[in-house]
Amino acid sequence: MYKEKTAQAVDILNEFDIDLWLTFVRETHTIHDPGLDFLCPASLTWQSAIIISRSGEKTAIVGNLDSAAVEETGIFDKVISYKSGIAEDLTGYIESKNPDTIAINYSKDNEMADGLTHGMYLILKNYFKDTPYADKFVSSEHVLSALRGRKTDKELKRLKIAAKITNDIYAEVTDYMEAGMTEKDVAEFILNKVSKLGLETSWDKATCPSVFTGPDTAGAHFGPTDRKIERGHILNIDFGVKKDDYVSDMQRTWYFLKKDEKEPPGSVKKGFEVLLGSIQAAAAAIKPGKEGREIDGVARDYIVEHGYDEYPHALGHQVGRAAHDGAALLCPEWERYGERPYMKIEEGQVYTIEPRLTVKGHGVVTIEEEVVVTKDGCEYLSEPQTELYVIKK
Amino acid sequence: MYKEKTAQAVDILNEFDIDLWLTFVRETHTIHDPGLDFLCPASLTWQSAIIISRSGEKTAIVGNLDSAAVEETGIFDKVISYKSGIAEDLTGYIESKNPDTIAINYSKDNEMADGLTHGMYLILKNYFKDTPYADKFVSSEHVLSALRGRKTDKELKRLKIAAKITNDIYAEVTDYMEAGMTEKDVAEFILNKVSKLGLETSWDKATCPSVFTGPDTAGAHFGPTDRKIERGHILNIDFGVKKDDYVSDMQRTWYFLKKDEKEPPGSVKKGFEVLLGSIQAAAAAIKPGKEGREIDGVARDYIVEHGYDEYPHALGHQVGRAAHDGAALLCPEWERYGERPYMKIEEGQVYTIEPRLTVKGHGVVTIEEEVVVTKDGCEYLSEPQTELYVIKK
Numbered sequence: 019m020y021k022e023k024t025a026q027a028v029d030i031l032n033e034f035d036i037d038l039w040l041t042f043v044r045e046t047h048t049i050h051d052p053g054l055d056f057l058c059p060a061s062l063t064w065q066s067a068i069i070i071s072r073s074g075e076k077t078a079i080v081g082n083l084d085s086a087a088v089e090e091t092g093i094f095d096k097v098i099s100y101k102s103g104i105a106e107d108l109t110g111y112i113e114s115k116n117p118d119t120i121a122i123n124y125s126k127d128n129e130m131a132d133g134l135t136h137g138m139y140l141i142l143k144n145y146f147k148d149t150p151y152a153d154k155f156v157s158s159e160h161v162l163s164a165l166r167g168r169k170t171d172k173e174l175k176r177l178k179i180a181a182k183i184t185n186d187i188y189a190e191v192t193d194y195m196e197a198g199m200t201e202k203d204v205a206e207f208i209l210n211k212v213s214k215l216g217l218e219t220s221w222d223k224a225t226c227p228s229v230f231t232g233p234d235t236a237g238a239h240f241g242p243t244d245r246k247i248e249r250g251h252i253l254n255i256d257f258g259v260k261k262d263d264y265v266s267d268m269q270r271t272w273y274f275l276k277k278d279e280k281e282p283p284g285s286v287k288k289g290f291e292v293l294l295g296s297i298q299a300a301a302a303a304i305k306p307g308k309e310g311r312e313i314d315g316v317a318r319d320y321i322v323e324h325g326y327d328e329y330p331h332a333l334g335h336q337v338g339r340a341a342h343d344g345a346a347l348l349c350p351e352w353e354r355y356g357e358r359p360y361m362k363i364e365e366g367q368v369y370t371i372e373p374r375l376t377v378k379g380h381g382v383v384t385i386e387e388e389v390v391v392t393k394d395g396c397e398y399l400s401e402p403q404t405e406l407y408v409i410k411k
Numbered sequence: 412m413y414k415e416k417t418a419q420a421v422d423i424l425n426e427f428d429i430d431l432w433l434t435f436v437r438e439t440h441t442i443h444d445p446g447l448d449f450l451c452p453a454s455l456t457w458q459s460a461i462i463i464s465r466s467g468e469k470t471a472i473v474g475n476l477d478s479a480a481v482e483e484t485g486i487f488d489k490v491i492s493y494k495s496g497i498a499e500d501l502t503g504y505i506e507s508k509n510p511d512t513i514a515i516n517y518s519k520d521n522e523m524a525d526g527l528t529h530g531m532y533l534i535l536k537n538y539f540k541d542t543p544y545a546d547k548f549v550s551s552e553h554v555l556s557a558l559r560g561r562k563t564d565k566e567l568k569r570l571k572i573a574a575k576i577t578n579d580i581y582a583e584v585t586d587y588m589e590a591g592m593t594e595k596d597v598a599e600f601i602l603n604k605v606s607k608l609g610l611e612t613s614w615d616k617a618t619c620p621s622v623f624t625g626p627d628t629a630g631a632h633f634g635p636t637d638r639k640i641e642r643g644h645i646l647n648i649d650f651g652v653k654k655d656d657y658v659s660d661m662q663r664t665w666y667f668l669k670k671d672e673k674e675p676p677g678s679v680k681k682g683f684e685v686l687l688g689s690i691q692a693a694a695a696a697i698k699p700g701k702e703g704r705e706i707d708g709v710a711r712d713y714i715v716e717h718g719y720d721e722y723p724h725a726l727g728h729q730v731g732r733a734a735h736d737g738a739a740l741l742c743p744e745w746e747r748y749g750e751r752p753y754m755k756i757e758e759g760q761v762y763t764i765e766p767r768l769t770v771k772g773h774g775v776v777t778i779e780e781e782v783v784v785t786k787d788g789c790e791y792l793s794e795p796q797t798e799l800y801v802i803k804k
Contacts, residue, residue, distance in 0.1 A: 047614050050442070133442065140519050353498060
């Protein structure tokens, strides 16, 4: 996987006309640059430079005690080991290549491409202060965003497996749940399944799964509580698993029938249908070349036009090694999203579509699907939810 | 623990004459600022500001979907929730406090205080570009280093428990090991113990434990291999456990007797005695007010004076929530250590002491002890190794 992705990186450097891509890190076990997930599996303790050139040369400059493990990866053409300090080897290497542009690992807009800490940036600038290269640093955000976003077949396969496992667990949850159980009961059931499969959750266990039952819950990003499932509740779950380093991120919605109900009340059915419609409309609009804000707008308008409040977040984000995999987002033009609403959708990217709406007195309807962008549209990564799951127990 | 440490932070702000301490982060599940371990247990998705003032006010400004979980922590006097963007709330809050100095979360010398990414730094500077506060940012490294370093009684208790568990596992390893086993066999035995105790290792499992047997091994920071333990080998292990968020980091050394040996050969015994002597000399030299380079020099000189090569790394680092816990180091004046050799040792800090030396033809002798700095010296956190562990099997 590392060899495949570093080879892909060389193509991207040529596409974007970048001579060298320098990823500058230290103590990666503590502060982990997400870009390293494609560049080097070994932990790097001291100041370390991972350098890829447009000619295809892959070089690592690392502290002496790290060099054996880095060589062992087989990724690098050259591993330079230093004892006292990296400055001489690093500046010497760059001078020998004499690049016009050096992309370095920071980004304002994409946190997944922003692994360079400010302290490390100051150190790097200082090393190059008396050289012509100090003015040649640019952000590597476009390089890394393209590399993260454009999934290889191997990556897609892993993402599909993670999504399938998630759907399978949701099917078991449907059989398991009954009124009277707490949100925590449901979360525990899911975590046990994950643990038995020998997997990890896609993000912190404290909120993965998130389980929300009934009206007036805490909103997203809050852990399961002791609140009991009551008949008449809408319940939703947000959850995903990590399998072979790739994750899923999917939401599903259930309704618990009251004793005298044969089917969910009209308001719940309508809420579900509108939400489903907004997802299908968004999915139909996705294709390479569109901007994320256009897709967000399709779902947001659909929901508002049907009489519901707009969702207070983005429609969807990319998924890959991380549940929030960075760069282009399906999001509105809000300050907090910076340049991301305007980024173009590309073939091979994987996005979530996850609108939400509230049905008064019952709870929140939310579905989160994952889609992969194809040449002229998109495909679901796994079976989508097309009917409200109704529970009688 | 969070309340205890944030209260300690207020005292430190007053000690260092800092008006506000601002920790600026986003997507903390992906890029985790180590300083958050003392400030906020909740995951923060969008741009978020954790602000502590010298008057004792603790404020969080976070995205709307994160605010319930942040309020739930009970740490903050005020949680400000935003939807579109943080800029207005953040600049408004700072203006209302009108501070002379704002410490922010970056550091050149201490990676454990360098959680602000360069992209986030640029964003922050931009928010304040038309205000008088843009010139009032300073590094929070001294604040956070003091907070990390000065362990409370509760923290010390946890560190001692982690060290004790590590020593207990080492005792079981001594009973278990025999010639013919591989480094991987030994590592697996240790990882099973850790797993049975429901604990995690202190750092990546791939190199925790590290196991090195015999001469010409890969050096530190390399995972266990299929190399077999032979009689006449010196074997060393580097390992630690995380218990209740606090870790240990300790090394031990064994010798495997040859069939005809009653005791280790003279060269091995001498190597062990010299190494032990260097640790005891360093421990005797530690006290508040000394600089780390002085202590490193004591051990380094001791080893060189006894005819061995100096170790190619620092003598010791701090331990706490992380195995490499940042700031002051017991290290030589090498470029890669920046200002750290000159930092002063303080009461309540916990350091490792971990020299190494090679005994030709047998392997590497290395012991790593943990000590806590007291008012006028230091104490071992757990039982130190004072005799070479000799195995006949």
